Amino acid sequence: MFSSDYISRLSRLIFQVITLAFVSLFLILPLCVIISESFGGGLKAYLNAISHPDTLLALGLTFLAVIVTLPLNVLFGIVAAWALTKYEFRGKSLLSALIDLPFAVPPVIAGFILILYLGKHGVFGSLLEKFDLNIIFSTPAIVIATLFVTIPFVARELIPLMQEQGTEEEQAAVSLGASTLQTFFYVTLPNIKWALLYGIILTVARSMGEFGAVSVLSGHIRGKTVTLPLHIEILYNEYNFTAAFAVSSLLMLLALLTLIAKEFFFWKLNSGGSVHQVQEDTVPGDPAS
Amino acid sequence: MKKTGSQNHFLPGFGLSLGFTLVYLSLLVLVPLSLLSFRALSLDGTLYRDIFQDPRTLAAFKLTFASSFIAAGLNLIFGFIVAWTLVRFPFPGCSFIDALIDLPFALPTAVSGIALTSLYVRSGMVGRYLDIFGIQVAFAPLGVVVALSFISLPFVIRSLQPALKDIEREYEEAAISLGASPISVFFAVIFPAIRPALLTGFSLAFARALGEYGSVVFISGNMPMKTEIISLLIAGRMEQFDYDGATALAAVTLLASFMILLSIHLIQWHYSRKIQPRS
Amino acid sequence: MGGLKILLTLTLLLCSGCGQFFSDRAPAVEIMNVSYDPTREFYRDYNAWFTENYCEGSGESVRVLQSHGSSGKQARFVIDGLEAHVVTLALAYDIDAISSKTGKLPPDWQTRLPHGSAPYTSTIVFLVRSGNPKNIQDWGDLIKVGVEVITPNPLTSGGARWNYLAAWGYALLQALDEDQLSRLSEDDPLLQEAEEKAFAFLSALFRNVPVLDSGARGATTTFARRGIGDVLITWENEALLALKSLPQERLEIVTPSVSILTEPTVSLVDEVIDKRHTRDVAQAYLEGLYSPEGQALAARHYFRPREMQHASPEDRDKFPELHLFTLEEFFGDWQKAHEKHFSPAGCFNRLYAMRYANQEK
Numbered sequence: 001m002f003s004s005d006y007i008s009r010l011s012r013l014i015f016q017v018i019t020l021a022f023v024s025l026f027l028i029l030p031l032c033v034i035i036s037e038s039f040g041g042g043l044k045a046y047l048n049a050i051s052h053p054d055t056l057l058a059l060g061l062t063f064l065a066v067i068v069t070l071p072l073n074v075l076f077g078i079v080a081a082w083a084l085t086k087y088e089f090r091g092k093s094l095l096s097a098l099i100d101l102p103f104a105v106p107p108v109i110a111g112f113i114l115i116l117y118l119g120k121h122g123v124f125g126s127l128l129e130k131f132d133l134n135i136i137f138s139t140p141a142i143v144i145a146t147l148f149v150t151i152p153f154v155a156r157e158l159i160p161l162m163q164e165q166g167t168e169e170e171q172a173a174v175s176l177g178a179s180t181l182q183t184f185f186y187v188t189l190p191n192i193k194w195a196l197l198y199g200i201i202l203t204v205a206r207s208m209g210e211f212g213a214v215s216v217l218s219g220h221i222r223g224k225t226v227t228l229p230l231h232i233e234i235l236y237n238e239y240n241f242t243a244a245f246a247v248s249s250l251l252m253l254l255a256l257l258t259l260i261a262k263e264f265f266f267w268k269l270n271s272g273g274s275v276h277q278v279q280e281d282t283v284p285g286d287p288a289s
Numbered sequence: 290m291k292k293t294g295s296q297n298h299f300l301p302g303f304g305l306s307l308g309f310t311l312v313y314l315s316l317l318v319l320v321p322l323s324l325l326s327f328r329a330l331s332l333d334g335t336l337y338r339d340i341f342q343d344p345r346t347l348a349a350f351k352l353t354f355a356s357s358f359i360a361a362g363l364n365l366i367f368g369f370i371v372a373w374t375l376v377r378f379p380f381p382g383c384s385f386i387d388a389l390i391d392l393p394f395a396l397p398t399a400v401s402g403i404a405l406t407s408l409y410v411r412s413g414m415v416g417r418y419l420d421i422f423g424i425q426v427a428f429a430p431l432g433v434v435v436a437l438s439f440i441s442l443p444f445v446i447r448s449l450q451p452a453l454k455d456i457e458r459e460y461e462e463a464a465i466s467l468g469a470s471p472i473s474v475f476f477a478v479i480f481p482a483i484r485p486a487l488l489t490g491f492s493l494a495f496a497r498a499l500g501e502y503g504s505v506v507f508i509s510g511n512m513p514m515k516t517e518i519i520s521l522l523i524a525g526r527m528e529q530f531d532y533d534g535a536t537a538l539a540a541v542t543l544l545a546s547f548m549i550l551l552s553i554h555l556i557q558w559h560y561s562r563k564i565q566p567r568s
Numbered sequence: 569m570g571g572l573k574i575l576l577t578l579t580l581l582l583c584s585g586c587g588q589f590f591s592d593r594a595p596a597v598e599i600m601n602v603s604y605d606p607t608r609e610f611y612r613d614y615n616a617w618f619t620e621n622y623c624e625g626s627g628e629s630v631r632v633l634q635s636h637g638s639s640g641k642q643a644r645f646v647i648d649g650l651e652a653h654v655v656t657l658a659l660a661y662d663i664d665a666i667s668s669k670t671g672k673l674p675p676d677w678q679t680r681l682p683h684g685s686a687p688y689t690s691t692i693v694f695l696v697r698s699g700n701p702k703n704i705q706d707w708g709d710l711i712k713v714g715v716e717v718i719t720p721n722p723l724t725s726g727g728a729r730w731n732y733l734a735a736w737g738y739a740l741l742q743a744l745d746e747d748q749l750s751r752l753s754e755d756d757p758l759l760q761e762a763e764e765k766a767f768a769f770l771s772a773l774f775r776n777v778p779v780l781d782s783g784a785r786g787a788t789t790t791f792a793r794r795g796i797g798d799v800l801i802t803w804e805n806e807a808l809l810a811l812k813s814l815p816q817e818r819l820e821i822v823t824p825s826v827s828i829l830t831e832p833t834v835s836l837v838d839e840v841i842d843k844r845h846t847r848d849v850a851q852a853y854l855e856g857l858y859s860p861e862g863q864a865l866a867a868r869h870y871f872r873p874r875e876m877q878h879a880s881p882e883d884r885d886k887f888p889e890l891h892l893f894t895l896e897e898f899f900g901d902w903q904k905a906h907e908k909h910f911s912p913a914g915c916f917n918r919l920y921a922m923r924y925a926n927q928e929k
Contacts, residue, residue: 016374029415106520202394209398210397252395521782530643
């Protein structure tokens with residue numbers, strides 16, 4: 001018995017050490033670089049950089065992209081997951097693979113495809129020209145690119161979970177006379193809310209940080225179509241390293257804020273005590289404590 | 290509410306939800322993608338021949354696929370260790386690390402690239418020590434692997450965590466108390482249980498790594514034949530107004546990455562078929 | 569209610585962003601200048617001067633939108649529909665591409681303004697570390713063993729193509745004199761021999777290159793901040809700007825004996841200005857570049873003005889005399905240069921293919 005206890009302790013230690021070493025080398029060090037560089041010019045330079053009008057404009061545009069993208073892709077994610085898990089039909093696995101497709105498209109190619117799609121020489125080019133509409137190189141283009149790259153995230157989180165849960169509860173509700181919407185809000189949603197929340201966090205994080213596709217489509221018009229990641233690139237190219245890293249740390253902060261918000265919700269519900277079980281079983285991203 | 294033939298459709302809303310899914314996907318994904326394939330198919334065949342004859346392009350293909358494969362593989366190993374520690378051996382500060390895992394996801398890739406480059410360059414914090422052993426990371430193929438591992442790390446860990454939580458501890462404990470070594474426990478008990486999650490994590494990480502551009506251009510050094518990736522070649526073709534060349538390259542890349550993802554899907558399907566009848 | 573607070577802060581931040589978005593009410597006329605990376609600082613000042621000057625002259629208020637990026641990418645934006653009223657790009661090749669792919673501007677655009685539509689020029693020089701430890705004086709020193717050279721990747725950087733062509737021109741001049749070069753026909757054995765020598769020179773040069781960044785600014789950062797390499801090949805205006813922006817890195821400029829005259833060109837985009845009725849403003853905007861003030865501003869931002877007498881005396885001292893050749897003299901035009909050197913079958917690709925083929929043997 002001593003030996004197995006010894007082994008388990010040793011393996012525990014080894015695992016913890018490797019994890020700590022790996023995480024600090026791979027995640028914490030790059031973070032430290034960003035933070036130390038962004039405060040390289042002192043606190044004042046940092047505050048100047050993040051309160052610069054161009055930064056605020058970029059921040060506004062990034063938020064706009066997130067705010068338009070999020071509800072659309074959440075709606076899509078829920079509906080797609082519902083269709084794929086609550087019914088049986090032909091071509092189901094094909095549809096499931098299609099949802100993952102945007103994920104396998106490199107951002108640069110995604111941008112290129114959207115240019116073919118919406119650009120002057122694209123399919124709708126002549127139509128858009130007739131009405132003097134410019135989608136490409138304007139805010140809508142940035143929103144569409146963001147939509148494209150974040151399509152799979154909510155659905156991806158929901159599908160395995162809803163698959164596992166089956167349809168019995170929903171069927172019971174319907175047979176008791178509940179409408180579809182009632183069924184969804186009172187039966188399905190409570191079961192999937194954690195996975196949904198995680199999907200939302202991923203979507204927000206990804207849409208704030210998207211660079212490749214947006215860069216191909218933006219047109220780089222200063223103050224108009226520059227998102228935060230593009231603004232960082234501009235600052236870096238102007239040898240304004242401190243400001244570039246300061247704005248990056250702002251993005252980092254936003255990402256951390258969403259993660260902290262997630263922890264906060266867990267903690268709050270945990271202290272309520274009632275949903276402990278649900279959380280343990282269904283949340284992909286929460287710590288096991 | 291629409292009744293379709295199958296008896297599975299107890300629940301209302303099938304037509305609506307499927308219809309919405311299809312329309313949304315078609316507008317945003319299918320139509321644009323089929324445009325690309327249409328354009329790619331109407332190109333002159335010699336363009337494709339040139340791609341496979343140009344040593345620079347071939348080298349870029351080799352590098353992109355090999356380094357994505359290695360990065361995804363490395364992430365499987367380290368991702369497993371990190372996920373296992375987070376699930377089984379929590380320690381103070383664990384939840385902070387858990388929160389950090391998503392960070393590569395939220396950082397613009399260019400920022401990750403710049404930060405990694407300043408760490409791994411010859412005079413950098415880490416590169417300085419690696420240089421003693423003659424290991425060059427930044428501006429070498431190894432740098433590409435490092436950048437790709439960084440950006441694809443969350444996918445593996447996030448796929449593994451729920452699967453690891455589901456494993457019943459009793460089986461392992463029973464196996465260990467019966468005298469099995471930890472390694473044989475891993476292969477007999479743990480590995481089969483997390484195989485689907487490993488495959489998913491691997492394919493997600495691999496797909497993400499294949500398309501990565503922003504971070505790699507900073508750390509790789511973009512040397513022709515040595516550290517140029519496919520996305521750079523595509524971007525370069527576009528900037529030189531060679532749209533046909535860019536389309537052909539993009540089509541070949543997409544096809545290859547779809548094939549690989551499809552085969553991973555098939556492997557997964559194969560295993561799930563094997564397991565289901567037993568349970 | 570921490571969550572609410574966070575939400576509130578986020579909303580406020582958003583509002584502040586959006587507020588600025590909409591509070592900037594559009595002035596009477598708006599034109600967009602699509603330019604390339606190194607001109608950011610110059611056009612910031614020039615636009616300020618122009619808006620003030622134009623407003624005084626005509627009473628019309630004007631606002632200039634700026635877009636910067638790598639030259640090829642910017643041209644592609646315009647081709648794909650970015651509404652540029654004027655383009656001010658690094659190479660005539662990029663503006664030619666807009667003309668030939670879209671017809672938004674006539675093919676003879678280069679004849680519409682003086683000096684081939686290039687109001688300011690620059691050249692290719694070297695940036696070395698303080699004290700010039702490797703004693704780099706001319707192109708020939710770049711191929712010495714143990715010298716590390718930094719230049720961007722010609723695939724994605726227009727500046728890198730100038731660098732490459734400058735080195736090629738130097739190598740040609742080592743074998744032949746200028747008179748011969750303009751006289752000899754393309755298949756003359758003498759010229760072919762010289763080109764073989766140039767190819768060998770470029771091969772040796774790129775053997776000394778450890779990093780090819782994707783853009784000119786990236787290359788400067790790699791050289792100056794990361795301390796990689798002994799010499800950076802770059803535009804003169806970029807080198808001068810780097811000296812000013814990165815004083816802590818202690819760099820020096822070395823001007824070679826001979827180099828290429830780089831001519832960033834400007835043009836109206838006729839289709840857009842006709843649709844938006846902004847031809848007068850756009851025309852005045854470009855002509856202003858040739859005015860004494862425009863020329864002086866260009867000189868202040870390290871571009872060589874066409875009319876050197878307008879530059880202030882201290883700016884004039886920044887530009888040493890050297891033997892400059894033009895692209896047309898040695899390479900015909902951009903189309904030819906591109907085909908011969910940077911296309912998939914071009915010399916640059918061959919250079920790397922041969923290097924690795926030799927290594928494998």
